[in-house]
Amino acid sequence: MLRYPRRAIIAALALVALGLFLLLLRSNYAINQQPEQQLVRVPADESTPTASKAARLGFDEILVVTAGFHDWRAQGLKAAAERTGLAVTFLQQPSWTDKQKKAFHRGDKYESWSIPGSTGCWLGHLHALKHFLSTKQTTALILEDDADWDVEIKNQVIRAQDFLRKLTEPAADSLWGTEWDVLYLGHCGDRLHAHHKVYEDSATPNLTTYEGFHYGTLEPMPPGLRAVHRSIRPVCTYGYAVTAKGAEKIINLSHDAKAIDTRMGRACKDGTMRCFTINPELIHHHIPAGKAPSEIQTKQDVSAQAWTPNILHSARCNLDRGDDELVSCSRPDG
Secondary structure, eight states: OOOOOHHHHHHHHHHHHHHHHHHHHHHHHHHHOOOOOEEEEEOOOOSSHHHHHHHTTTSSOEEEEESOTTSHHHHHHHHHHHHHTOOEEEEEOOOOOHHHHHHHTTTTTGGGOOSTTHHHHHHHHHHHHHHHHHTTOSEEEEEETTEEEBTTHHHHHHHHHHHHHHHHOOOTTOSSOSSOSEEEEEOSOOOOOSSEEEEEOTTOOOGGGOOSOOTTSSTTSOTTEEEEEEOSSOOOOSEEEEEHHHHHHHHTSOOOSSSHHHHHHHHHHHTSSOEEEEESOSEEEOBOBTSOSOSSOTTSOOBSSOBOTTOSSBTGGGTTOOTTSOOOOOOOOO
16 A cells, blocks of 8 residues: 655645635636726816816716717717816726626526616616725716717806705805715606706707606796706616715615616605706707617617707717807707
């Protein structure tokens, strides 16, 4: 019977253990490895503190959720930001694997999620919110990469800030305050709350042809007015601001809704989150010519003409026009 020295046996066992450890480590790394964080910053005039705040619309940062920086959505938003002097940061999300999607949906619920792009939308927004929290900043505006806004957006938010402060009574030196969790600047509809503040804005869309879900509550408002109010149940997430506390609340929401805007809207309605809405919205999504307008609703009819609902002078549609030659970019006739 062969006998091996005790030291040789211990050494062999140690090598086997080391090999197993390295194999496990490699396997775990392969599962959890994420692509390197890809940030693309679009600069703007920030030569003074006032200019810096204006370039970020009064928030600490403007983050853009995107799956790819080089498609029409992101490139159009970059051009719109440059046209209107906004400093934005594109945060490219990872390519989510089926394993990550199933883990997000608790496994057994994953197969019932049939809306194309819905899972990626959820994960992309959560990815941006987690990045925001990692910066230790106070507020951020989260934009989807097909978002669009009026060329006068900087002036528009000043009026909105004034009237939000009248509702929330924040510290005197705060533009938006932090007495809220989520602030909807961009959406596709919300019921007008009975308690609201109304202010003048000549760039308000024609409410008789409003594209969205206000359920008739905006129609009594005279032309040229916007309102700020507690959210009832806003729809869509084209552009919403969060405080750090609000971002944490969204991240901790249950995933029992097929779309993130549905789940957020429910949390606003039931009081889980303290939400406010600018109504009609200041930000909407842009519909390009000849392309599917949405990653989620790819079966929509492709438009022959580019347009942006509910935005009077779209930044995307006026990229090469001066302020004295602006055109409206509304729904094509017919």
